[in-house]
Every structure is written in C-alpha cells, then in structure tokens.
Amino acid sequence: MRCSVSTNIPAHGNNPSTDKLGTTPGSFANPPRIGTPYTFSSPDTPGMPGPSDRTAWDFLPEGWERGEEFAVAPDRFKAVTQFEYARLGMITPEMERAAERETHLSPQQVRDEIAAGRMLITANKVHLSYNLDPMCIGRAATTKINANLGASPLSSNTDREVEKLEWAVRWGADTAMDLSTGGNLDECREAIIRTATVPIGTVPIYSMIIGRSVEELTYDDILTEIVKQAGQGVDFFTIHAGLLKEHLPYLKDRLIGIVSRGGSLLARWMLAHNKQNPMYEVFDEICDIMREYDVGFSLGDGLRPGGLSDATDEAQLREVETLGELTERAWARGCQVMIEGPGHVPFDQIEFNMKYARRICHGAPFYVLGPLVTDIFPGYDHITSCIGATAAAYHGAAMLCYVTPKEHLSLPKKDDVKQGCIAYKIAAHAADVALGIPGTRDRDDALTRARAALDWSEHVKLSFDPETAREFHDEDHDVDEDFCSMCGHDWCAVRINRDLELFGAGEAKEIGEIAELAEKTLLAVSADDDGKATCHSDMVDEREAQKIQAGSPGGS
C-alpha cells in the first residue's frame, strides 16, 4: 500500500556536479552564476543577509577610472599584482595556470573574478621564482584547504616542519601556513618557502615579538618584519588589523575571551599603550609593502569565538565590520584580500556567519578555521570541525583551515597532519559536490561503478587514501572476492544485485541459474586456517558459517 502523503522533489538549481547519467536529481543549490556574487551558492534561508551590492570595482585606486569593460589606470602606471592586471583586463600566466587547475573555469573567468575581488591568486613574486604552482581561492573555484605547520618553543625543528609540509601536500593541502613560534623562525620559513609548491602564509606578528615583549613593539618593528617576510617570498599574511580598541569592552561577558594568538598580543599592546591597534594605524603602509611583492591579505579575526558560548557575539560581528572597511582600503591600494573567519560556531549559526561576511566584505573570499560545532570532543576536533567546515563551504567559504586531532591539546605530528588534511578534503569535496561544481562528482560515480562491479582493485585505486582502503580490506581477505567480510558471501547485497542484473540482462535464463553463477565464483575462493574468507556458507558447514559471519565487522 502506498503512503498517503506525497511531496515533490525541489526543482531548485538542477546543476549536477557531473554530466554523467545517474538517478539522483541535480544539486539543490542555486544554479551557478559565475560573474555575480552568487557564483556557486546555497539558497538563502529566510532572514539571511543578501550579498553586498558593491564589489572591488567600487574601490578603485585614486586616479583610476572604470572603462567600458575594464579599468583605466593613470598614464605610466605599471601593474604589479594579479589584481591590477585583472582590473586592466590582462590575463597573466598565473591566471592561465589557475584556470587549468579548475577545469570548469576559463582564464577569462578567473581574471574577472579576481577583478571583482571575489577571487585571489596568492603568489608572491619571489616564491614564483622558486617552485610555486599558482592556484586560486574563491567561491567560483573548488573549495581549498589549508594546513597549519610550524615549530613551537617546546617541539619540532626546521627539518621536521619541511617534512610535515611535504606530507600535508601529499594529503591534499592547497596552501600551508608556517605558524612557528619557536626554533629559528627565519630559517624555518625560508626552508618551507623554497620547498613549497603551494602558497605559504604566515602571521608576521609572531616573529615581531621574538626577543622583545609585545609592549615594546613599535610601528617600525612591524613594517621591518613585514618587508623581511615579503622579501622571503611569503604568499599571504594574516594581519589582525580589524580588532580595534573600541571592541575590547565587548569581551567582558565572554566565557573564553580572545583565543587568537595575534589578537591577544595586539589587545595587550593596546591596553599597555592606551592606543589604537598598531596594525590598523599602519595599515596603508602594510598595503604598499604587500603590493610590491604581491602578497595577499588574510585579514585576521582576532576576536573569533573560542567556544560555542561566544559565537556570533557583538565582539565578533563588530570586528567583521572593520574587516569590511580594511578590505575596501586594501583593494583601493591594489592588494588582493581574503577574510578569516571563526572558529567555534553552533551548526545553526554557520550560514549566517558566512553570509554576513559575504555582505560586509563585498564577496571577498572567506577563509575559515573549522568551525567546530561542539566543544566536548578534544582529541576528535578534526571531526567536530570538519562537520562545520562542510556547512561553511556550502554556505560560502572558499578555503577551509584544517584542524587536527591535536587541536587544543598539543603540537600536531605527522600523522595528525594527515588526519586533518583528510577530514578537510572530505569537507571541501562534499561541499563542492553539493554546490554542483561541474565534474566534482565524477570520481564518486566511478568509484560507485567499481563498487557495484565488486572490482576491488579499481575501488581501492579510486579511493582518496588507497593504502588505508587496501589495508582495511585485506585484514580479512588474502584475495579479492565477490564480497567482503562486512556482510559475508550470502548477505552481500551488491553480489546478489549483480546476479539479479545478469538475470535481468538475460545472461541467466532461470532465477535458479543465479545460484550456479555464484557457485562458479565460489570455486575460485579458498578458505584458509585463520578464518579469512571462510564466512562463505557454501564452503563450510552452515552453522559454522553463521558463527563466523556473526563475528565479522558487519555481522549481527
């Protein structure tokens, strides 16, 4: 009997992430509108902030004019940054390469998204002269992930951090940040940049206070360190210029105050001097240095919430407003910008956080840490945060900063880096498929086909982590068979389904032949002494088989 209630599948979007046939409807996300603030986007839940009606085109440098299609710069102006080339309508080799890596985007689309401020290519000219392979960050592109590296005063050294960088890239990191606060910071940064094929980011204030207290920091110290790191080839800087003196009173009711290292140091400086944030005061000078090398801004969220209790509060939202102002100022000085976001956010508030930043910062790419959607799983925060990261990317974040299992507990080691990268590749890929980015589901479908055909070698080959997939499969099998130890032979739905298909295709004339077809396979299967493959009830006594199957991982 049919259920008495029915409903229609939403006809929204209809932009599947693959052009291959399947039985699923297209994505329920908005249809792609590259060239507009919507690019790839989730439908706005009622009450969510809509996009800004302004873009980087509204914040041209002094003396520039908006031409018919592109901008017109004053005579004798020489473009330096990717942003300036894009505004002038030029396509650089870096834009060509970024588009090549985003198979659904053309170099023209990459240029136009950069010119609108919705995308950036973080490629310092010095790093480009080494091994950097240019890539782009923006919601029109696939979601990127960042891995944090760096020695602490208590653990690690340059060699180990370079090894971690290579390991992070092996497991899919699109960018890496050197957050060293211990050891030889200059040497470690230099080694990482010279090795890295991915863009490298830093938080320059960490180096500014080596050998001095934060209260001793001068404007000159700030600019000197920024010149040094830009000259070394850093591709993006986290600059915590959005945390203002006026924001500090908002912190009094928070459970955990300021959790950003850079934010807490600058707050201490402001209290000691009773002055405005020095990064805010010298922001224009910082822009000029960054423009010279084409270092991208990652405008830091010094007031990001450090627990669910402090999410989406006054302190956080007021800082985002200042980040919007700084975005306009950086764009007007020819610099590329992305915005950093929280942190710890209850799941239901993630969409608002993403869309608030989209509006206030005029669509500049949003780069978020997690967010963690619960606080009570230390040791598993790569999982609590990758749940939030998936929602964040679906609702607008362009890059996700990974969290490892060691978050809040200790410095991540090599295996933690792998676990963090994999958790975040899952989040990024899930969001890309849901947003309907063309081609992103192709590999999922190919793996589904291999799974349906019980083709274990293809199944393993298409897995993101083939070594682990193979190791897990082989725990209970010496050879590839037409079932696995999860259910065992007689309960293998995929095998039964395949046999039904053979029957449907006329290859088996009688339903009884299915059993015979199955038997042919069984002859090739040999049971061994340690129980591997012996859950095959046609090969052992039925009661014995049931006992083995009941003990298998999927048995009951």
Ligand code: SF4
């Ligand atoms: S035994 Fe179960 S888990 Fe394994 S392939 Fe068959 S249906 Fe899938």
